[in-house]
Amino acid sequence: ETGVTQTPRHLVMGMTNKKSLKCEQHLGHNAMYWYKQSAKKPLELMFVYNFKEQTENNSVPSRFSPECPNSSHLFLHLHTLQPEDSALYLCASSQEWLGTEAFFGQGTRLTVV
């Protein structure tokens, strides 16, 4: 356990569904991140929040909508996804934005059918 908890661990959803991924960190960190990991591709940074404020949006389609109500919680709201969005979605946190060490959650394996 790294102190970063993600739920659910697995999710299968249809293209018309709406679902949310949740991430919680117990490390007292100020920055939280969403990454996407697809097969044979590098980890892709999607969103960064620093002290609850979004500081980075890496040209992510609007069907992915992040929410950060406080420094400990991060959500990724999903709607009208495409099959190519199927991937492992990883949440991470670090002491501060651009912090040197990022700690990852276990990830949510998402399958869009």
Add this chain to the structure above:
Amino acid sequence: QKEVEQNSGPLSVPEGAIASLNCTYSDRGSQSFFWYRQYSGKSPELIMSIYSNGDKEDGRFTAQLNKASQYVSLLIRDSQPSDSATYLCAVKGGPGGNEKLTFGTGTRLTIIP
């Protein structure tokens, strides 16, 4: 040119031998370098960080950095079957440059008993 390049493998090493994993990066201003280990179906786990030229040892692991050649490596001595995993190289730039943590695609390592 990819920002962080790794040989995808698989790299097969006999148990007890030294496993050598290599990584090159394109941003000459990069200042922080990390090795993450990712078991199949699990999240990345930070195992080594290195910030200055030379070697850094931690148990069976040694990270080597050569900024002039833009090259970072990870050596695993006395390889064990439990070392079988994908190893991700991550690079972070300095102020004014690419300060995001950029990952390579990873090298899959298999230790053969």
